[in-house]
Structure formats: structure tokens, C-alpha cells
Amino acid sequence: MNIVKKEGFDFAFNPKGCETCEGNCCIGESGNIWISKEEMKNLSEYLNISLDELRVKYLExxxxxxxxxxxxxxxxxxxxxxFDLKKKQCSIYDVRPIQCRTFPFWEYFKTRKDEVKEECPAIVEL
Ligand code: SF4
Incomplete structure (x- = not known):
């Protein structure tokens, strides 16, 4: 897999790093895992449950x-x-929210390379 770069970021992402990681981007301090209305709809269909059930059981x-x-x-x-703690991977990978898809290229990390490096072994210095 190729190394991923994004304009405006002083680091790159090597997907190979995920092989040695136990899910640091899905585990850690409590945070927001935002999910949009459209993503909620996709996820409820993926799980074969109603939107109401999704909201009550899995969302806040x-x-x-x-x-x-x-x-x-x-x-x-x-x-x-x-996050599947046994398999160490996302159990809804195909329909995971955009926030998860765009990690580690978040605005927040643009000026905080050290912070993202500490968390993610796939970060490559440029
Ligand atoms: S939805 Fe998947 S990728 Fe996103 S934080 Fe949860 S386990 Fe991780």
C-alpha cells in the first residue's frame, strides 16, 4: 500500500503501520466520534436495525x-x-464515519504532529 500524503500536513501516513497497532485511533481518552445523518442511515442499514434502535443502543x-x-x-x-477488542479492528469498517476515514489528516493535527505521532505508529515524518 502506498504512503498517503495530504497538502498542508507536515507528515504522511503509511498504512503498513496499522499492522503493528492495536487500534490507538479507536481507543484512548474519551472523545467525540461524530456521525452524520447520512452515515447513521448507512450504518443502520448495515446493521439491519432501525434508526431509532441505532440511536438508542449505539449513539449519544x-x-x-x-x-x-x-x-x-x-x-x-x-x-x-x-471497535472489536479481540480482532483489534473496526467492526463497521465499510460504513465507518468520515471522521474515522480521514484520520490522521484532521485540522487539529495540522499543528500537532507530535501528538498524532505519539498515538499512531503509521505516521511518517516528511
Ligand atoms: S467507527 Fe470504527 S474506525 Fe471509527 S472509531 Fe469506531 S472502531 Fe474506530
Missing amino acids: KRGYKYSIKEIKLAEDNYACFF
Whole structure:
């Protein structure tokens, strides 16, 4: 797989790094895992459940948006509900939200290379 670069970022992403990682981008401090209305619809179809069931079981309302629920693993350590802890991978990979698809190229990390490097072994210095 090719190394991924994005304009405006002073690091690149080597997907090979994911092979040695146990899911650091889906586990860690509690955070928002935003999911849009359209993504909610796709996910409910993927799981074969209604939108209401999806909202109640797997999502949390935060302000006017929805975020995927987390499971507390330890103090200050949470996993996304859809992270398969045994297989160490996303269980809804094909329909994961855009936030997950665009990691690590988030605005937030544009000026915080050290932070993303600490979390993600796939980061390559440019
Ligand atoms: S939806 Fe999948 S990729 Fe996104 S945080 Fe959850 S487990 Fe990780």
C-alpha cells in the first residue's frame, strides 16, 4: 500500500503501520466520534436495525450532533463501541464515519504532529 500524503500536513501516513497497532485511533481518552445523518442511515442499514434502535443502543446525543458511544476500559481509557477488542479492528469498517476515514489528516493535527505521532505508529515524518 502506498504512503498517503495530504497538502498542508507536515507528515504522511503509511498504512503498513496499522499492522503493528492495536487500534490507538479507536481507543484512548474519551472523545467525540461524530456521525452524520447520512452515515447513521448507512450504518443502520448495515446493521439491519432501525434508526431509532441505532440511536438508542449505539449513539449519544451531544449538543445537536450524534457521537458513537464508548466503552470504558480503564480510567481515562475508552474504546469506540464498534471497535472489536479481540480482532483489534473496526467492526463497521465499510460504513465507518468520515471522521474515522480521514484520520490522521484532521485540522487539529495540522499543528500537532507530535501528538498524532505519539498515538499512531503509521505516521511518517516528511
Ligand atoms: S467507527 Fe470504527 S474506525 Fe471509527 S472509531 Fe469506531 S472502531 Fe474506530
